[in-house]
Amino acid sequence: MTKVVLCGALGRMGKAILRLSLEYSDFEVIAGVEHPDCIRVADLGEASGIQELKGKPLTSRLEEVISQCHVVIEFSGNPSAAVSHTKIASLSGKGIVIGTTGFSEEEVQEVKAHSQNIPILLSPNMSLGVNLLFKLVELSAKALKDKNFDVEISEIHHRFKKDAPSGTALKLASIVASAFNTTLKDSAVFGREGVHQRSTQEIGVIALRGGDVVGDHTVYFLGFGERIELTHRATSRDTFAKGAIEASRWIMGKPPGFYSMFDVLGL
C-alpha cells in the first residue's frame, strides 16, 4: 500500500488524483494540503465533494500530516510552495513526486539539492505519450542537427493556466537545445513581434491560452521542401493523474536520487 499526502488537493490535478485514487486498492491519499484561503472545512471528503474521503484531514500545513504517509505528491502549481514542501519532505525522510511547473532554474537547483536525502521525481508531464514525445524529439533533433532544419514549438492550454510557456514546452525546447549542442538561454525565443528575422540557431516557443484545452504540444522541424510535426494532445487530466499515482508507487522505497518519468516508464 502506498499512502500519500496530496498538496494542491482541491485544484484541477488534485481532484483528478483524488477521484482516480478510489480505483486503486494499493494506493491511498491519506490527507490533503491546500492554500489556507481554499480551506473552508478541514475534511478532505467534504471539501472535495468525494464522500469516500470523509474523515481524512485537509490542512494548509504539510508538517501536520506528513508523518503518516510514505510519499508526498505536489501539484500546488506554486513553485515556492513546492520548494518548501520539498524541504519538509526532506526533513521527514519522505519521497516526493513533483508535477508543479513554472520553477526558476534556482528553484530547480534548490529542489535537486534535497535529492541527497530523499528520492525526488520532478516531471513537467506525467503522461506516457509526452514522455515518448520527449524521446522522439531527441531522436529527430539529433538526426536533423546541421541539416538546415529550424525548430519551433507551440503549446495550447486552458484559460486558467498560470505559467507560460508550459513546463512541457520548456522541456521539449531544452531537449532540442542539448541535441543541437546549445542551451535554452542561448537559443530560445519566446514569441516574436516587430522586425525579427529568425536566426538559424533559434528555437521558437509560443504559448496559446483559451477554453478548456487540457494540453497540446507540437514540435515543428521546418526544412526546405519538407517539414515534420510531432504532436501530442492530452484529452483528459486522468492521463497525468495516472502517471502521478504510478510515479508515487514507483518511488516508494527508492534510494535518494533525482528521478524522472523515464525511470518510472522504463523509457
Ligand SMILES: NC(=O)C1=CN([C@@H]2O[C@H](COP(=O)(O)OP(=O)(O)OC[C@H]3O[C@@H](n4cnc5c(N)ncnc54)[C@H](OP(=O)(O)O)[C@@H]3O)[C@@H](O)[C@H]2O)C=CC1
Ligand atoms: N506534471 C504534470 O503531468 C502536470 C503538471 N501540471 C502542473 O500542475 C500544477 C497544478 O495545476 P492545476 O491543478 O491545473 O492548478 P490549480 O490551480 O487548479 O490547482 C493548484 C491548487 O493548489 C493550491 N495551492 C496554491 N498554493 C498552495 C500551497 N502553498 N499549498 C497547498 N496548495 C496550494 C491552489 O490554491 P489557489 O487556487 O488558492 O492558489 C489550487 O487549489 C501547475 O503547475 C501545472 O502546470 C498540470 C497538469 C499535469
Ligand SMILES: O=C(O)C1=N[C@H](C(=O)O)C[C@H](O)C1
Ligand atoms: O497546467 C496544465 O494544465 C498543464 N501543465 C503542464 C505543463 O506546464 O507542461 C502539463 C500539461 O500540459 C498540463
